[in-house]
Amino acid sequence: MTLPREPQRRVVVVKFGGNAMVDAPLQEMFARDVVELWHAGLHPVVVHGGGPQISAMLDRLGLEVRFEAGLRVTTEETLDVVRMVLTGRVQRELVGAINAHGPFAVGLSGEDAHTMTAVRRPGLVNGLPVDIGLVGDVVDVAPDTVRSLLELGRIPVVSPLARGTEGQVYNVNADLAASALAVALGAERLVMLTDVEGLYADWPCSTEVIARLTAAELEGLLPGLASGMLPKMEGCLRAVRAGVARAQVLDGRVPHAVLRAVLDEKSPGTTVVPDA
Ligand SMILES: Nc1ncnc2c1ncn2[C@@H]1O[C@H](COP(=O)(O)OP(=O)(O)O)[C@@H](O)[C@H]1O
Numbered sequence: 001m002t003l004p005r006e007p008q009r010r011v012v013v014v015k016f017g018g019n020a021m022v023d024a025p026l027q028e029m030f031a032r033d034v035v036e037l038w039h040a041g042l043h044p045v046v047v048h049g050g051g052p053q054i055s056a057m058l059d060r061l062g063l064e065v066r067f068e069a070g071l072r073v074t075t076e077e078t079l080d081v082v083r084m085v086l087t088g089r090v091q092r093e094l095v096g097a098i099n100a101h102g103p104f105a106v107g108l109s110g111e112d113a114h115t116m117t118a119v120r121r122p123g124l125v126n127g128l129p130v131d132i133g134l135v136g137d138v139v140d141v142a143p144d145t146v147r148s149l150l151e152l153g154r155i156p157v158v159s160p161l162a163r164g165t166e167g168q169v170y171n172v173n174a175d176l177a178a179s180a181l182a183v184a185l186g187a188e189r190l191v192m193l194t195d196v197e198g199l200y201a202d203w204p205c206s207t208e209v210i211a212r213l214t215a216a217e218l219e220g221l222l223p224g225l226a227s228g229m230l231p232k233m234e235g236c237l238r239a240v241r242a243g244v245a246r247a248q249v250l251d252g253r254v255p256h257a258v259l260r261a262v263l264d265e266k267s268p269g270t271t272v273v274p275d276a
Pocket residue numbers: 016017018019020049050051052175193194195196198199200201202203225226227228229230232
């Protein structure tokens with residue numbers, strides 16, 4: 001199968017969370033949906049997570065699993081496992097699932113060809129900085145490699161790792177990596193698939209979803225958010241503040257969630273839009 005060269009399509013960055021991918025049939029459906037987006041005339045770019053898969057491997061190896069403010073405390077030893085699990089396993093599985101439908105997917109790590117450059121990011125606990133090790137905050141994205149793949153009609157599948165400027169490698173939260181890539185690619189939309197229906201207004205007390213938020217409204221809520229939702233909503237905020245027209249958090253457990261959101265504009269999750 002020869003893929004057509006397609007430089008003009010609109011770019012949609014889809015973040016597929018580790019929690020949404022623990023179910024094999026859902027992962028296969030996700031892969032089909034991504035290819036469907038491509039057939040519908042879009043340029044999907046996938047950024048994958050893998051937090052639960054990394055934690056399971058750390059457990060098996062008897063290494064510590066610890067998060068601060070939604071980010072994994074990453075030692076040199078942890079980073080080895082993060083890299084192995086993300087680029088060696090999770091990315092490979094996703095690439096394989098997409099390529100069951102044709103020669104679309106090409107996997108790369110944010111480390112490749114300087115695609116993502118990061119600096120060390122301190123964790124913030126109760127407003128105070130804490131050392132969380134080799135966790136990076138993306139400060140520069142070189143999108144040319146991903147763009148070239150898109151122009152060749154491929155579907156890039158990107159692992160959330162980044163290079164530092166002094167030879168080190170950083171573990172980057174996948175939501176923040178997806179956000180940075182969406183901005184650099186000039187994506188029209190960032191979609192994050194996770195294992196809840198969206199942003200709950202009063203989690204864990206209630207499951208009432210906030211359907212729509214402006215950037216300013218989200219900024220006000222951010223300090224009160226916890227665990228995995230914190231980097232996710234920070235990623236949405238950064239994206240819409242930097243030109244992405246909308247950022248959505250959707251329930252990846254719902255079949256065809258991404259297709260319904262992007263093609264049918266039916267998105268029961270949370271949508272973040274720029275300030276008026
Ligand atoms: N306000 C909130 N609304 C919804 N989920 C929340 C909220 N605060 C924390 N969470 C937690 O965040 C989790 C999603 O983040 P995370 O586990 O990192 O998922 P993913 O692997 O998809 O990135 C939810 O399963 C939930 O436990």
